[in-house]
Amino acid sequence: MATLTRHSFRCPACGAEIVVQGHDLINVREQPELKAPLISGELFLQTCPQCGRRHLVTWPLVYLDPDEMVLLMLSDKPLAMADTGGYTARLVPRVGDLIEKVKIFDAGLDDKAVELCKYVTKQDAGKPEADLRFLRLDGADNEIVFTYPAGGQMELLAVGFNVYEDCRGILARNPSVSGRAQGLAIIDEAWVSSLLR
Numbered sequence: 001m002a003t004l005t006r007h008s009f010r011c012p013a014c015g016a017e018i019v020v021q022g023h024d025l026i027n028v029r030e031q032p033e034l035k036a037p038l039i040s041g042e043l044f045l046q047t048c049p050q051c052g053r054r055h056l057v058t059w060p061l062v063y064l065d066p067d068e069m070v071l072l073m074l075s076d077k078p079l080a081m082a083d084t085g086g087y088t089a090r091l092v093p094r095v096g097d098l099i100e101k102v103k104i105f106d107a108g109l110d111d112k113a114v115e116l117c118k119y120v121t122k123q124d125a126g127k128p129e130a131d132l133r134f135l136r137l138d139g140a141d142n143e144i145v146f147t148y149p150a151g152g153q154m155e156l157l158a159v160g161f162n163v164y165e166d167c168r169g170i171l172a173r174n175p176s177v178s179g180r181a182q183g184l185a186i187i188d189e190a191w192v193s194s195l196l197r
Contacts, residue, residue: 003025005022005059009046009055009057011055016050022061024062028063028067041096044056044058059074060073060074063102064087070101071090072089073090074097075092075093076093076094084183089184090111091185092186100133103134103135107136109164110168110171114134117164118192130148132148141160144158144160146158180195
């Protein structure tokens with residue numbers, strides 16, 4: 001059962017207090033109605049009672065999908081978890097990271113391979129600085145669609161599923177990599193960079 005805890009924030013525009021009754025644990029098997037507002041980001045948008053501006057606010061949150069054996073922890077503090085109980089466990093520092101991980105696991109993909117796929121795609125597209133985010137699988141061939149900000153708007157970049165499969169193959173041939181993703185791991189661009197050193 002999801003629990004609610006009171007969290008207090010200051011409006012960055014006017015300084016007024018914003019009080020949120022936020023979920024500390026979301027178990028999507030027990031509260032499936034919370035998944036859509038989490039994925040859309042609506043769960044984290046709050047309106048300032050003083051000036052009326054909407055802001056993205058965050059607090060520590062655990063997302064649990066027992067059917068897919070996925071545990072995601074939203075926290076900006078490094079944490080350790082030795083025993084994940086068989087769950088794929090990830091620590092994510094920002095709401096956008098949490099949303100992306102949910103989409104990746106919902107698509108049945110391996111987030112380690114997706115992160116490596118992002119790296120390869122950025123190099124091949126000549127966009128090494130692009131902040132690629134997984135958006136969806138598309139079409140009969142399951143193209144992987146990434147999105148990234150450019151020139152004040154969001155752009156789309158699609159790559160063949162074979163790129164993802166090649167990345168999975170690379171990871172499978174290097175089993176020591178899996179050891180670097182144990183426990184409550186942070187799997188992101190920095191994780192990929194550490195593999196390439």
